[in-house]
Structures are given as C-alpha cells and as structure tokens.
Amino acid sequence: MGTSFGRGGATTFQQDLQNSDCIVIEGSNMAECHPVGFQWVMEAKARGATVIHVDPRYTRTSALADVHVPLRAGTDIAFLGGIINYVFEHEKYFREYLVSYTNATTIINDRYLDTEDLDGVFSGLDRENRTYDFHTWQYEGMEVQAASGQRDEQYQDRAGGGGTVRHAARGESHGSGGAAISGDPEHDPEMLHTRCVFQVVKRHFARYTPAVVEEICGVPQDLFLKVCEAVTSNSGRDRTTAFVYAVGWTQHTVGVQYIRTAAILQLLLGNIGRPGGGIMALRGHASIQGSTDIPTLFNLLPGYIPMPHAHEHESLDAFIEADAPDKGYWGNMRAYTVSLLKAWWGASATDENDFCFDYLPRLTGSHSTYETVLAQMDGSCKGYFIVGENPAVGSANARMQRLGMAKLDWLVVRDFSLIESATWWKDGPEIESGELRTEDIPTEVFFFPAAAHTEKNGSFTNTQRMLQWHFMAHEPEGAARSDLWFYYHLGRIIRQKLAGSADPMDRPVLDLTWDYPTEGSIEEPSAEAVLAEINGWDPEGRPLASYQQLKDDGSTSCGCWIYCGVYADGVNQAARRKPWHEQNWVANEWGWAWPANRRILYNRASADPDGKPWSERKALVWWDEEKAEWAGHDIADFSSTKPPGYRPPEGATAEDAISGTDPFVMQPDGKGWLFVPSGLTDGPLPTHYEPQDSPFRNPLYRQQRNPVRQVFKRKENRYHPDPESPGSDVFPYVVTTYRLTEHHTAGGMTRWLPYLSELQPEFFCEVSPELAAERGLEHMGWATVVTARNVIEARVMVTERMTPLTVQGRTVHQIGLPYHWGPNGYSTGDAANELVGLSLDPNVHIQEAKAFTADIRPGRRPRGPGRGALVEEYQRRAGIGEETGMAI
Amino acid sequence: MALDRWPVLRQLRGEDRLGRGAAVKSERSEGLTPRTSSADEVVKSICPYCAVGCAQNVYVKDGRVVHIEGDPDSPVSRGRLCPKGSASLQLTTGEARLHKVLYRRPHGTDWEELELDRAMDMVADRVLKTRSETFEWEDGEGARLRRTLGIASLGGATLDNEENYLMKKLYTALGAIQIENQARI
Numbered sequence A: 001m002g003t004s005f006g007r008g009g010a011t012t013f014q015q016d017l018q019n020s021d022c023i024v025i026e027g028s029n030m031a032e033c034h035p036v037g038f039q040w041v042m043e044a045k046a047r048g049a050t051v052i053h054v055d056p057r058y059t060r061t062s063a064l065a066d067v068h069v070p071l072r073a074g075t076d077i078a079f080l081g082g083i084i085n086y087v088f089e090h091e092k093y094f095r096e097y098l099v100s101y102t103n104a105t106t107i108i109n110d111r112y113l114d115t116e117d118l119d120g121v122f123s124g125l126d127r128e129n130r131t132y133d134f135h136t137w138q139y140e141g142m143e144v145q146a147a148s149g150q151r152d153e154q155y156q157d158r159a160g161g162g163g164t165v166r167h168a169a170r171g172e173s174h175g176s177g178g179a180a181i182s183g184d185p186e187h188d189p190e191m192l193h194t195r196c197v198f199q200v201v202k203r204h205f206a207r208y209t210p211a212v213v214e215e216i217c218g219v220p221q222d223l224f225l226k227v228c229e230a231v232t233s234n235s236g237r238d239r240t241t242a243f244v245y246a247v248g249w250t251q252h253t254v255g256v257q258y259i260r261t262a263a264i265l266q267l268l269l270g271n272i273g274r275p276g277g278g279i280m281a282l283r284g285h286a287s288i289q290g291s292t293d294i295p296t297l298f299n300l301l302p303g304y305i306p307m308p309h310a311h312e313h314e315s316l317d318a319f320i321e322a323d324a325p326d327k328g329y330w331g332n333m334r335a336y337t338v339s340l341l342k343a344w345w346g347a348s349a350t351d352e353n354d355f356c357f358d359y360l361p362r363l364t365g366s367h368s369t370y371e372t373v374l375a376q377m378d379g380s381c382k383g384y385f386i387v388g389e390n391p392a393v394g395s396a397n398a399r400m401q402r403l404g405m406a407k408l409d410w411l412v413v414r415d416f417s418l419i420e421s422a423t424w425w426k427d428g429p430e431i432e433s434g435e436l437r438t439e440d441i442p443t444e445v446f447f448f449p450a451a452a453h454t455e456k457n458g459s460f461t462n463t464q465r466m467l468q469w470h471f472m473a474h475e476p477e478g479a480a481r482s483d484l485w486f487y488y489h490l491g492r493i494i495r496q497k498l499a500g501s502a503d504p505m506d507r508p509v510l511d512l513t514w515d516y517p518t519e520g521s522i523e524e525p526s527a528e529a530v531l532a533e534i535n536g537w538d539p540e541g542r543p544l545a546s547y548q549q550l551k552d553d554g555s556t557s558c559g560c561w562i563y564c565g566v567y568a569d570g571v572n573q574a575a576r577r578k579p580w581h582e583q584n585w586v587a588n589e590w591g592w593a594w595p596a597n598r599r600i601l602y603n604r605a606s607a608d609p610d611g612k613p614w615s616e617r618k619a620l621v622w623w624d625e626e627k628a629e630w631a632g633h634d635i636a637d638f639s640s641t642k643p644p645g646y647r648p649p650e651g652a653t654a655e656d657a658i659s660g661t662d663p664f665v666m667q668p669d670g671k672g673w674l675f676v677p678s679g680l681t682d683g684p685l686p687t688h689y690e691p692q693d694s695p696f697r698n699p700l701y702r703q704q705r706n707p708v709r710q711v712f713k714r715k716e717n718r719y720h721p722d723p724e725s726p727g728s729d730v731f732p733y734v735v736t737t738y739r740l741t742e743h744h745t746a747g748g749m750t751r752w753l754p755y756l757s758e759l760q761p762e763f764f765c766e767v768s769p770e771l772a773a774e775r776g777l778e779h780m781g782w783a784t785v786v787t788a789r790n791v792i793e794a795r796v797m798v799t800e801r802m803t804p805l806t807v808q809g810r811t812v813h814q815i816g817l818p819y820h821w822g823p824n825g826y827s828t829g830d831a832a833n834e835l836v837g838l839s840l841d842p843n844v845h846i847q848e849a850k851a852f853t854a855d856i857r858p859g860r861r862p863r864g865p866g867r868g869a870l871v872e873e874y875q876r877r878a879g880i881g882e883e884t885g886m887a888i
Numbered sequence B: 001m002a003l004d005r006w007p008v009l010r011q012l013r014g015e016d017r018l019g020r021g022a023a024v025k026s027e028r029s030e031g032l033t034p035r036t037s038s039a040d041e042v043v044k045s046i047c048p049y050c051a052v053g054c055a056q057n058v059y060v061k062d063g064r065v066v067h068i069e070g071d072p073d074s075p076v077s078r079g080r081l082c083p084k085g086s087a088s089l090q091l092t093t094g095e096a097r098l099h100k101v102l103y104r105r106p107h108g109t110d111w112e113e114l115e116l117d118r119a120m121d122m123v124a125d126r127v128l129k130t131r132s133e134t135f136e137w138e139d140g141e142g143a144r145l146r147r148t149l150g151i152a153s154l155g156g157a158t159l160d161n162e163e164n165y166l167m168k169k170l171y172t173a174l175g176a177i178q179i180e181n182q183a184r185i
C-alpha cells in the first residue's frame, strides 16, 4: 500500500467498518483469525451492508457473509483485475475523485511497454539478472533519478549478478512515503490521451473478462458479476465499500501486487480516505505493525527510513539525495534521519561528523531471514538470537531452518517454554530420522525464559496503527525477564567489556546513548523513558508534539519520526483510556495512532476539492471557512490550516509543494497511484502470474510466473515441475495454509496451554468428500502429504467446506492445512511449513505459503530414514532436478 | 437432592427459562465470589496475541495475577476477548512457563542450568567474539561496510515497541544487519 498511497499501514481502523455499505473480505478469515474485530463487520451487516467473503475455504466468515465466493488459491489478482475491468467497462469509476486525487490524468513516457505488448512482462526486464530496470515506467517529462538505479546496476555487474539494491526490499521502504521522483509530469484532465494512466490501466486490465476470471479462478461468471454489482453499487458519493485482507494476500510470489490490485480498485471507486471505505490490513501479531514501524527488519531504520547501501550511500548527503523526493513529507527526510542519529548517538553526533552517519552498517543486497538461513547452512552466519518466534516449525521450509541452526556456533532462544526452536538438537525431526546426531552438533544453545505482557510495561501497535500501553502487574519470577531488560543489560555488559577501547569498531557501541533509568528489584529499564526517546525532544529538552517540529541541524532528536507526538506534553498518549462511550465514534482519545493520532489516512479525500464532504452521509473532515482550518470527526491527515485553494508557488519543496487538493501527502505528487512509476521491483501494475508450484498454465500470457520472484537453487528446496510438463501430475493438488481461532502462529503461546490444546488438540488437514473418495482418505484417519521439500502426516477432516473447483475445464482439489503445529507442547503434530518451499515476493521477501501443490495419500508417513527416502522417491518420479521450476 | 431442585426442572418451571440466572444457581455457587471482586488492584493491559488489540483488565491479588478479562471501555473490543485472549491467564500464570536459564554445551546431550548473570556474561562474550571474527570494514570494491554478517536475530512482532527499539539500536551499533521478524514470515 505504501507505493499506492504513501504509507504502508492500514488506511482505516476496525471500528470504521461499521460505516461500510459493502465489505469484501478476501485473503482473510476474519471471523476466526481476528474474531473480536469481526464485530464491526457484523455491526455493518446489521445496518444493511452487504458482506462478501472470497476464500478457497468455507469458514465461519463465509457462514456470516451474504455471499461466499470460493476461488482457487493464488488467483486473486485475476479476480480483482476482473472487477477493475468491470468498473472501466461499465464506467462505474468515481470520475471527480479520480481526476482530482489520483494519477489517472498523468501521462506515461512513450518507452513504456505493458504486459499486453510483451506477452506477460513489462519493459526493462533483464532476464539474466532477473531484475527490472524501471526507467521506462516513468511519467512523461520527469527526470529519471540515476542514483537508485544505474549506480547499483553497475555494482551488480561487477559483483556478477549478486545482490542489488532492488533485492534489498526497496519496495518496503515505502511503508511510509512514496518513491523518489522529481520534476513536473504532464497531465490530460480529460483522460483521453492514449498514454495517460487512466487509459494505460484500462488497457492493461481489459483482458480480465468474466470468462477469463472463471477460467483462472474457477469462479462462475454469475457469482463473479454479483460481486461486481455489489461493490460498484455501494461506491460513490453517498456509499462506500471497504476491503479487508490478511496474510492470504501477502504470502505469495506476487503478494505486494495483490494488495496493489485492491488499491487500484479502491482508488477507481473513490473509496480511500472516506468513512466506511479503505483497505483494512489485518495483521497477525500483537505488534507486527509496530515491528515494521520501529523495524526489526534488515532493510529499514525506524520510521521507514531505508538502511544505507554500501554503493549508494557513502555520505549523509548522498543518502538523502538518493532517496528523498523534494516534494511531499518525505522532502523532510534529512530532518527525520538527523533526529534519529541524534537519538542514538547524542552528543557524539555532530554536523562535522555527518551526525555519525558513518556508524550505520551498510547493506549490499538482501539480508532477509531466508538469506540468513542459507548463510547459516553455509557457515558464515555463526550466532543467532530467536526472540519470541519459532522458526523451527513456523518458517517456510522448516527443515532448512533447523539444518541452519545445527551449523551455528551459538544460539540464544528467548521464550516462555521449550519451543521446537530450542530443542531441535535433542528431539527434532532430523534426530528422529537419523539425519543428524545430537553428539555431532556443535551449537551452544542458551534458553532464557521471557516475561509475559503482564510482567512488563510497554506499547503494542495494533493492526490499525494504534499504540496501546500495557502496564506491569508484577515483576517476573525467577530468571524470567522482559526483552527490554535483556537487550538493555546485554548492551550495558558489552559496553562495560569494551570500556576504554580505542578500536574504531567499538565506537558506535561506546558512543550510544544507553543510560536508561532502571526500576525495581530486577533493575528493569524504564519503558516510558524509551518511549520518550522514541518521541523525541526539542532543543530545550522538552518532548516534541509533532514531527513537523523536527530539524535537520541536529537540534532535535527523535527515535522514530512517525511516532513523534506519542509522548507530547510529557504524557504517555498510548496509555490513554477514555471509554468509547464518552467520545465520538472515532475515539481519538483512546491510545494514540500514527501519524499524529489520525485514524483514517488520507481523509482529506473525504471532502471534495473545495473542501466540502462528498455527501452528508459520508462526511468525515471538511474545511471550516470561518476558522480557516480543517475540522471534522477525525483529525485531518493534512496541514491543518492549508486551505483547499492553496497552490504551491514555483520551486516549492516538501509539504509546501503539495496543493490544497492533494490528499496523499506522503507522495511526491500528492496523488494516489493507480500506476506506480517507481518503487516496485516487479512492475508498475499487477498482473496475474501463477504461483511457483501450480497445476495450471497461465492462460493470459506465455509468462508463467512472476519473472523477478526470488528462487533458490538448493537441494533442500526443490520446486515442482511446470504444469503440463512430464512429472507435473505427481503433485496434482493445490494446498493452502491458514490458522485457527484457538492457536496462534507457530504455537509457542498456545500449544502449551491446556484450555486451548483441548479445543484444538492436534494437527489436521481439510479435504473435500470428492478428494477423500479419489484418494481413499477416511475422516479421522491419517493422511500423508508430500512435496519435493518434505513429507508430513495429519489427521483427516473430510468436509464440504472444501469445494472442488473447475479451472480450465479440469477439476482441481484443494487441501487446507492449519500451520500451528510442531512436536512439542500439549497439542502436537507435524509442521505444515515442512512442505513450503522458499520462493519469495521480490518486493518484501515474503514466502509463498498460501498456494502450492502437493500429493496426498492415506496412512501415516514413514519414520526414520524412510522419511527422506519417500521425498527422494517423489522427486525421482517427478524428474525434479536443480533447474526444475527455475525458469524466469 | 430433592428432585424439584434439579436445575433443569427449575429452569422449566421457574422464571428463568433461559437458564442464565436463578435456575442454574446452587448453594455452592451462591457462596462463590468472582475473583474480580476480591482483587487488590486492576491493571490495564492489552491482549498479547493478535493485532486486533483487545483491551484487558488484569486483576492482581497479593502480587499475583488472579484473573484477566476484557476491558469494556475499549472502543475496539468493547470488553470482548476471543478464546486466546481469554486463555491469557493460563499463558501468564500457567505451569508451562519456565523460570530458569538453560544451557546446552557444544555436542551436549542434555540441558544444564545456568545463573542468569553468568548466562548474560557468556552471551556478551560470544557476541563480541563473533563480531570481531566476522567484522567487515570494506567489500572487495573498497566500499565502506562497517558490519558483521556473523550475527543474526529473528523476532519482534510479539514484542513491545520499546523492546524492538532497543534491539534495533544495539544491533545496529554492533554492526549486525540480519535483523528480522515475523512481518516476513
């Protein structure tokens, strides 16, 4: 969403779903995975909204929806692209919104070639290096910035096609803020120019007819048209439609483009920034939004500032130049970056030394968790911290995760109980099969017991970008400690050991600001003091109130600019708990949301260009002529006193360059992007590609898969044969993974609890009665599921919730696998992640776990060496080698 | 027990046809008080599982958590919790939690116990040793790197923002860049 709108967070908040006239839940089983949030969908339904659930499985969400649309896993772009085509064909777009608030009128340069022209790929594809050069995707009349493209391509040539900046998850650095472009593009307000975005997008999706949707997704045309009618008749001045998605959309080799398709549709229909509209991203963990905002991610610094790259960012100036557009709020990137460096290195960061910019380590390519696992297997990564996560069963290709750990010098696991990632050396599947022997494994393993949320102070950022504080009820017992304690004291001890060192390697650690006050008998560092540092201080040492106060001269400090204001007036705003019944429905006085406590992003778009609500029914913010400021139910996501009539003067930069009618303030042109001229690694528009492992040919183009997806040539990570090639029938079924209400992700917080284990006692697979009959599977019996990576066993649940679909004239069966299990705890079973191969989205490096293929057969899997032998036998039968599935 | 005190009969004959009040009360249940009423303190909290972010009231008595329930004031959850959130009392106070540091030495076949301070010191030593052995100042082209690819970290999405912040700050100062969390997983 970052590239379409300017920020990666959900555009709306859960309670606002009650205002929707139509809600499309796709790629999410909200009723079971986000059950308490689902009450707002039910509120909308009670007020007469239409609820549509698009999902391979019939679930409790489907049961409560007005319409359930079963579709083949991995085909959502075709489905949504079909709706986009319907919108164009029947002229259902919101013309005024489109012309004023999106880049529909912008002209694209004449070197751009579409997938329509090139049989499934865009112009600029470098086949050898599997990357796109996106210079040809630019707006007409724009300066192409060489800094991020060419310089690094030269580096790539020299390094022999190794890492590139683009592979360094560049797309994600737009989690808050669009890409860098400069210059003034050309427009056609009539949207008739053949190269204007409106026409380009229209042509691109023209192929996605109802018949094609049926052919790819297995969705009958009348059902598909029903969805089109519901969505379009509930969008416009007076009505709004919301989209809700979760990891069912992100875990694909084209995951980012799934979300882009929904973004395009919502922009066409004028549903962004308005009550009851938007795109609600439902995240899985308590603070997964927080852990990308203040990122434990390799490619980002706090607030979506990119990590510097060795060959691009030698100095602070070069870094800012390369990445900051001169218009929009990212135009102040230098102020955000310098304030961060001041927060980290305090008095040591001065103008003379580039504010210690040189202290930042540099990237040279992708260093994501999956590359890290390969580095562990190869012996170059030697030490590993696992903190509240369970990759031994929870990450794709779980066996590779364990094999990597078995090569480490040392491993630190911090968790509540002895999860699989702590005990694999003793009782993991490879010990059982005889592939590894405990005595041969050199890894030192430390297990540290973790403190629970009731034993520490701190904030979580929920799925709607809202920070909520939880208070310590009592100190943790025994040696259990918070991660705040662990990292603070680890840093303290390391600094003690290095004290007095003259080695330049140690300077960044020794110069770090690390003097947090501690509290209580265990010397717990003050979480509130850390929050205050994240919020930042003005030159007089007073807490800042807003990121607009940040300066690029080193006089302000701020640990995460998008969180600036969370400690305004020295008050912990995240801890506010004014009851909902004492405030309006937006409830701005409960917790604190970034940015600047705004709850619906881009809400300037809820008013027309003149600043009046599009309709009374959908009023949210509006221009108050008398007070000369933006007023409304929510806080305006706009300069509060910038009038609708404001036009930037010649040469204006940063926020001054955004006109009074441009709601997408983080974008360099202030527009919502239907077409993304830069910032995505795999194309300016979404295109249907088949998943890495798929039983079907791509009927649209000769290009079968996303040509720039990330694939790995490893014997532990083999792919399946191309459809219709010899051996492809060995893995005939489509598998999709998901989660249940009663367990949480890899189970570390649930499989050890008696209540929840009793509710979901063991691993199972869901199959249709037709598939059960075809393969001789018995309800409550055992099944063995095999891919080229591994083999697992599961209890069989035969259920009509799984529907066989007709795709390209053939019946396709789908297998459902919940992925919470592993051998430890009370509720046990094999891990579905054993089956998943590493094939990643090129923008954000997320694995394709939601759609792959497998075989299923009755009975339990082999024990001992027979387990590996069975996988090898399948590989042989399918003729799988190192080139299988690697074609671009 | 007299037959007419059988709850089903009381439910059918009495006022409480839905069996939510008088019909299902017994002498024992009359004498029970909710754990919430005898608590010393109510601490405001947030469910640690999914990103809905339901608000919790944590009831504390004698320095221990005795009950956790939904906070009716929350605009998001309005007092509701799902099975996971409702089970968080068992998560925080259940027997499955460990309270000791465990250590497995190289090639060891079982766990040993370690004191926390000693374990912290050992981890600090290993971090510094690995960092020194794997530190890279420049790549083959002479471009500045100032980093180590020897140390990696995974986790963060279940942690507090303040925890993620200290992790990223310390790792970055140490030159470690392979810092990842569940956002990708």
Ligand code: SF4
Binding pocket: A033, A034, A035, A036, A037, B047, B048, B049, B050, B051, B052, B053, B054, B077, B080, B081, B082, B083, B084, B085, B086
């Ligand atoms: S109670 Fe359930 S729905 Fe609410 S935050 Fe916890 S896990 Fe999510």
